[in-house]
Amino acid sequence: MSNTILVGAQWGDEGKGKIIDFLTERADLVVRSQGGNNAGHTVLVGGKKYVLHLIPSGILRAGKMCVIGNGVVIDPIAVAKEIDGLLAEKVKVSPKNLMISDCAHLVFPYHRAIDEQRELAKGKGKIGTTKRGIGPAYGDKAARVGVRIGDLIEPEVFAAKLKVRIKENNAVLKAFGAKPLNYAKVLAEYQAAARKLAPFVANTVVYLHEALKSGKKILFEGAQGTFLDIDHGTYPYVTSSNTTAGGACTGSGVPPHRMDSVLGVMKAYTTRVGEGPFPTENEQISDMLHGLGREFGATTGRARRCGWFDAVATRFAGMVNGIDEIAVTNLDGLDTLPKIKVCVAYKLGKKRLEVPPSDSALLAQCVPIYEDHDGWVTPTEKCKKWSDLPAKARAYLKRIAELSGGKLTIASVGPNRDQTILV
Numbered sequence: 001m002s003n004t005i006l007v008g009a010q011w012g013d014e015g016k017g018k019i020i021d022f023l024t025e026r027a028d029l030v031v032r033s034q035g036g037n038n039a040g041h042t043v044l045v046g047g048k049k050y051v052l053h054l055i056p057s058g059i060l061r062a063g064k065m066c067v068i069g070n071g072v073v074i075d076p077i078a079v080a081k082e083i084d085g086l087l088a089e090k091v092k093v094s095p096k097n098l099m100i101s102d103c104a105h106l107v108f109p110y111h112r113a114i115d116e117q118r119e120l121a122k123g124k125g126k127i128g129t130t131k132r133g134i135g136p137a138y139g140d141k142a143a144r145v146g147v148r149i150g151d152l153i154e155p156e157v158f159a160a161k162l163k164v165r166i167k168e169n170n171a172v173l174k175a176f177g178a179k180p181l182n183y184a185k186v187l188a189e190y191q192a193a194a195r196k197l198a199p200f201v202a203n204t205v206v207y208l209h210e211a212l213k214s215g216k217k218i219l220f221e222g223a224q225g226t227f228l229d230i231d232h233g234t235y236p237y238v239t240s241s242n243t244t245a246g247g248a249c250t251g252s253g254v255p256p257h258r259m260d261s262v263l264g265v266m267k268a269y270t271t272r273v274g275e276g277p278f279p280t281e282n283e284q285i286s287d288m289l290h291g292l293g294r295e296f297g298a299t300t301g302r303a304r305r306c307g308w309f310d311a312v313a314t315r316f317a318g319m320v321n322g323i324d325e326i327a328v329t330n331l332d333g334l335d336t337l338p339k340i341k342v343c344v345a346y347k348l349g350k351k352r353l354e355v356p357p358s359d360s361a362l363l364a365q366c367v368p369i370y371e372d373h374d375g376w377v378t379p380t381e382k383c384k385k386w387s388d389l390p391a392k393a394r395a396y397l398k399r400i401a402e403l404s405g406g407k408l409t410i411a412s413v414g415p416n417r418d419q420t421i422l423v
């Protein structure tokens with residue numbers, strides 16, 4: 001494997017965790033470069049389920065170095081808990097296989113409280129955030145008032161910075177009519193987390209460049225998906241980071257010319273959590289998938305909204321990320337359907353659109369133009385290779401990859417490592 005950026009080509013929850021885990025076998029390092037513990041990557045290893053939020057899924061494979069890059073926002077208490085949880089499951093986590101960038105920004109309880117208050121104030125127009133404080137944390141970073149992990153491990157610097165931030169944010173919380181935070185309590189909790197995390201903190205940019213120099217292969221694991229990107233997604237119904245391929249460069253300090261390929265992960269249908277336009281949303285598919293116990297969020301447990309595969313969306317994802325390879329996941333979710341629809345274009349008024357409009361309000365008015373496919377109506381979960389798949393399933397996969405503009409390289413028919421077909 002060469003240096004690969006893995007991105008979600010839809011609205012997140014594309015099954016990236018499993019594909020990352022699969023590809024990690026061929027990588028030396030796994031790097032997370034954006035987002036925070038709003039993400040939830042589910043990985044099944046030997047029948048055991050792991051849900052990772054901040055720590056790269058590479059941690060589940062021995063001998064792989066995992067890096068949380070500068071572009072990530074970190075709740076230090078959550079990451080310390082995640083480390084403890086993995087240790088309790090006998091997964092090795094030490095500075096030998098996990099490194100955290102000293103430049104990564106911190107998430108504080110006031111970020112979560114403000115996230116919640118803003119959502120409440122928006123009422124029906126809410127974004128449907130994970131309430132992990134992600135937007136306010138990135139807001140502070142952009143406003144140049146954020147506090148970084150490097151500050152956290154300097155006790156005096158941290159205490160002084162936190163004091164100022166709590167004072168300012170308590171005034172904001174007061175304006176919302178919410179409870180203020182106690183400086184001493186937050187300080188004590190963060191100091192305890194700092195003691196745990198300090199050994200993991202490093203200049204990860206320098207480390208990654210040294211790894212590149214010695215020929216190591218890096219997998220950049222994207223969190224969330226293209227349409228949740230702060231610039232290219234369905235704004236304002238997005239997350240607050242660059243979830244698209246460029247985010248892997250800025251969020252890690254590895255330059256674009258060191259990246260060799262971009263793998264877009266997409267489900268064989270479409271899902272979305274939270275509010276915002278979703279042209280191919282379909283109640284019957286949602287009911288069918290939820291009835292199978294599928295499509296409940298790994299972070300919040302919310303039932304995901306579901307719909308037909310939207311090739312207008314994935315075509316745009318192909319452009320903005322430069323996707324050259326495609327992994328299609330959850331093919332088995334469609335196993336029982338006699339007829340399957342694929343959205344090939346949108347109708348907006350009298351116009352036919354091949355890519356989504358930038359304005360979310362216009363996207364909400366788009367009517368999908370579908371092409372019909374015959375379902376394979378055969379279980380695929382036991383298929384191990386391309387030729388095991390029913391002919392109709394192969395035709396469907398080829399068609400959605402063709403419409404999305406990339407080369408189909410992986411098809412996934414279940415959550416386990418061995419339910420992964422190399423095409």
Ligand code: IMP
Binds near residue numbers: 131
């Ligand atoms: P936030 O990232 O918590 O601010 O949430 C903003 C939007 O992104 C909401 O619609 C969330 O549901 C969505 N979101 C954030 N993280 C994920 C994820 O990992 N998977 C799917 N949706 C996500």
